[in-house]
Amino acid sequence: MQNNSVFSTSVKFLKGVGSRKADILEKEFGISTYADFLTYYPFKHVDKSKFYSCLQAAQMLNTDIQIRGHIVDAKIVGEGAKSRLIALFSDGISEIELVWFKSLKYWSDYLRKDVIYIVFGRPTAFNHTINISHPEMRIENDDTQKDNIPFLPCYITSEKAKKSGLDSLNISKLCYQVLSEVHQQILENLPTSVLQQLHLMDRRNALINIHFPQNMELNEKAQYRLKFEEVFFMQLFMLRLKRMHKEQSNGYIFPKVGSLFNEFYYHHLPFSLTKAQERVIKEIWADFKSGKQMNRLLQGDVGSGKTITAVMLMLLAIGNGYQTCLMAPTEILAMQHYKSITKVLQNMPVKVELLTGSTKKKDRKLILPAIENGEIQILIGTHALVENSVVFNRLGFVVIDEQHRFGVEQRAKLWRKNIIPPHVLIMTATPIPRTLSMTVYGDLEVSKIDELPAGRKQIITKHLYQNHRQQLTHFLKSEIAKGRQIYVVFPLIKESETMDFRNLMEGYEAFKIDFPEPQYHISCVHGQLPTDEKEQQMQAFVSGQTQIMLATTVIEVGVDVPNASVMVIENAERFGLSQLHQLRGRVGRGAEQSYCLLVTGVKLTDVSKKRIKAMINTTDGFEIANKDLQLRGPGDIAGIKQSGALNFKLLDIANEKDASIIDIAYKQAASILAQDPELSLPQHALLKKYLIKLFKSKTYYKIG
Ligand code: ADP
Numbered sequence: 142m143q144n145n146s147v148f149s150t151s152v153k154f155l156k157g158v159g160s161r162k163a164d165i166l167e168k169e170f171g172i173s174t175y176a177d178f179l180t181y182y183p184f185k186h187v188d189k190s191k192f193y194s195c196l197q198a199a200q201m202l203n204t205d206i207q208i209r210g211h212i213v214d215a216k217i218v219g220e221g222a223k224s225r226l227i228a229l230f231s232d233g234i235s236e237i238e239l240v241w242f243k244s245l246k247y248w249s250d251y252l253r254k255d256v257i258y259i260v261f262g263r264p265t266a267f268n269h270t271i272n273i274s275h276p277e278m279r280i281e282n283d284d285t286q287k288d289n290i291p292f293l294p295c296y297i298t299s300e301k302a303k304k305s306g307l308d309s310l311n312i313s314k315l316c317y318q319v320l321s322e323v324h325q326q327i328l329e330n331l332p333t334s335v336l337q338q339l340h341l342m343d344r345r346n347a348l349i350n351i352h353f354p355q356n357m358e359l360n361e362k363a364q365y366r367l368k369f370e371e372v373f374f375m376q377l378f379m380l381r382l383k384r385m386h387k388e389q390s391n392g393y394i395f396p397k398v399g400s401l402f403n404e405f406y407y408h409h410l411p412f413s414l415t416k417a418q419e420r421v422i423k424e425i426w427a428d429f430k431s432g433k434q435m436n437r438l439l440q441g442d443v444g445s446g447k448t449i450t451a452v453m454l455m456l457l458a459i460g461n462g463y464q465t466c467l468m469a470p471t472e473i474l475a476m477q478h479y480k481s482i483t484k485v486l487q488n489m490p491v492k493v494e495l496l497t498g499s500t501k502k503k504d505r506k507l508i509l510p511a512i513e514n515g516e517i518q519i520l521i522g523t524h525a526l527v528e529n530s531v532v533f534n535r536l537g538f539v540v541i542d543e544q545h546r547f548g549v550e551q552r553a554k555l556w557r558k559n560i561i562p563p564h565v566l567i568m569t570a571t572p573i574p575r576t577l578s579m580t581v582y583g584d585l586e587v588s589k590i591d592e593l594p595a596g597r598k599q600i601i602t603k604h605l606y607q608n609h610r611q612q613l614t615h616f617l618k619s620e621i622a623k624g625r626q627i628y629v630v631f632p633l634i635k636e637s638e639t640m641d642f643r644n645l646m647e648g649y650e651a652f653k654i655d656f657p658e659p660q661y662h663i664s665c666v667h668g669q670l671p672t673d674e675k676e677q678q679m680q681a682f683v684s685g686q687t688q689i690m691l692a693t694t695v696i697e698v699g700v701d702v703p704n705a706s707v708m709v710i711e712n713a714e715r716f717g718l719s720q721l722h723q724l725r726g727r728v729g730r731g732a733e734q735s736y737c738l739l740v741t742g743v744k745l746t747d748v749s750k751k752r753i754k755a756m757i758n759t760t761d762g763f764e765i766a767n768k769d770l771q772l773r774g775p776g777d778i779a780g781i782k783q784s785g786a787l788n789f790k791l792l793d794i795a796n797e798k799d800a801s802i803i804d805i806a807y808k809q810a811a812s813i814l815a816q817d818p819e820l821s822l823p824q825h826a827l828l829k830k831y832l833i834k835l836f837k838s839k840t841y842y843k844i845g
């Protein structure tokens with residue numbers, strides 16, 4: 142944390158911590174040095190001056206309270222897995238129960254009748270008694286409990302750690318010990334100008350007050366300061382990276398529009414571009430001419446027309462003599478792209494090829510040399526494209542579809558294929574809320590297609606309970622009678638793949654009964670089908686031979702069948718909000734009125750109800766993404782967790798107040814770098830040192 146040996150001292154050297162406890166601290170909480178302790182932040186504080194009586198506990202259900210009293214009796218009741226320890230706890234007037242379900246032996250040995258305890262926890266009502274399960278206990282007048290600590294910090298701990306004496310209270314004592322030893326040596330890492338401008342608490346005080354505040358106002362200030370610090374360094378790092386990309390990496394220059402682009406634009410484009418598409422093409426063309434390598438994120442809701450935009454940009458690159466490639470996250474998507482792109486370019490003199498993991502050996506033998514000699518101008522595929530055997534002649538422009546499935550590593554691998562890295566465009570339909578994109582994609586420029594092609598009808602979204610199947614079948618038949626096609630999607634969640642597979646298969650059987658041949662035909666696609674069979678099933682649906690497509694989420698992204706106008710999502714309660722939105726985006730592409738039907742069980746959790754409601758109320762991807770962030774937190778949004786970019790300990794991206802800190806930190810970081818890009822001014826020396834240290838450490842991810 143600081144370039145000071147004190148902070149890297151092992152926790153072994155703390156009083157009361159031997160190698161066994163040190164081991165547990167490391168394994169359970171990742172605390173191995175003094176510095177780690179300082180940033181093992183408490184999740185709340187208890188006002189030590191406030192006590193409640195057992196009688197009041199009944200009025201304080203499900204809130205944390207403190208009670209002073211003694212143990213009247215304690216016994217283990219029940220058998221086997223149902224056994225528990227129940228202690229009768231009295232404040233001298235009335236009683237409540239304390240209950241333990243785990244570590245019974247440990248706790249029954251721990252409890253004494255001859256001391257006054259201060260018990261902390263959440264009372265609940267059960268069978269007409271008030272009880273607190275797994276309370277935190279401390280003995281009053283415990284001499285190590287300093288009296289100058291008016292607010293006791295509470296730390297996350299585990300059963301295992303508790304058994305070794307590392308409960309929240311003991312962790313707080315160790316933390317107190319660390320702070321007493323090192324607080325004099327805690328140095329500021331933010332420039333004075335920033336501290337003053339934003340009225341931030343200095344670092345030493347912040348680290349003291351985040352753990353042991355004299356009052357909660359100081360704690361709030363400490364939190365604010367430390368949250369700011371977390372994002373500020375992240376932003377500084379990302380912005381510097383972006384700058385370095387810009388300054389250091391020379392990029393190919395595509396000086397002319399070229400006849401290919403013009404021919405397509407004027408003679409083959411089947412519709413007119415939306416304003417947003419035109420704007421994005423201009424933005425990117427400016428990058429192509431700049432002499433710097435482009436790294437750009439293209440955000441656009443499903444169906445906003447990202448693909449055709451990318452294709453036109455590819456024509457620009459090809460017109461300047463370069464090769465291009467398009468990487469998709471799955472084979473099905475790569476295939477879909479290949480089909481739709483060859484179709485849209487059918488009258489154009491452009492050589493397009495497909496390369497995936499299942500490309501046959503003899504085809505590979507033909508394709509690879511054609512890539513190497515530059516004959517293939519658009520190569521479409523999966524990660525097969527980053528294999529070493531694929532050597533381009535003049536790769537100038539790379540498009541990556543749905544980047545959240547591609548790691549940063551893979552991106553970097555493609556770049557290494559050239560001495561001069563190609564321009565990179567990452568397309569995503571996951572509408573990432575602004576605060577998130579600022580942190581996760583801080584190293585990328587962002588373009589947005591924020592408009593759908595004209596003439597799209599609003600999709601009607603409805604919620605149906607599973608036991609109303611007849612109604613559903615009836616409706617689907619009437620749509621099929623109008624010549625429409627239908628998607629039916631079943632959940633696919635990794636942990637229970639076999640179960641999901643069964644679900645899908647049972648669903649398939651049920652649909653075959655409700656929609657019998659020869660009148661109806663059904664395609665069924667799932668992960669366990671061989672590629673060519675998948676392909677056949679898809680093809681049957683795309684060509685209109687089958688009216689219903691049953692699938693797991695393989696069709697989540699990218700599939701384009703304009704005639705499909707109904708999306709049925711089975712077990713909709715098992716999908717995340719953004720995922721539901723993506724699926725809905727598969728319909729509503731043609732001129733017909735489209736429907737999205739969310740089928741769920743009767744019993745729904747609150748979160749599921751909110752998701753369904755959000756889906757019914759809005760079709761705006763960004764609104765959905767924000768709602769999703771609020772409902773699930775950033776960790777769950779596809780791919781963002783893996784990126785590791787959100788390892789904030791304090792800052793909560795889904796919280797609006799905290800999101801405003803991101804803005805402020807971004808502005809500060811940007812203005813410092815504008816004034817001192819290399820951070821070489823003396824007032825930024827500490828900043829630079831800290832930044833380098835921080836991003837070398839394993840907790841943050843390295844890019845490229
Ligand atoms: P995305 O990849 O953003 O989800 P696509 O590029 O697949 O969207 O486009 C969705 C559909 O809309 C495609 O059938 C495409 O041909 C069509 N499309 C794209 N741009 C336009 C436009 N400007 N006007 C009409 N249709 C368009």
Ligand code: MG
Pocket residue numbers: 447448698699
């Ligand atoms: Mg797409």
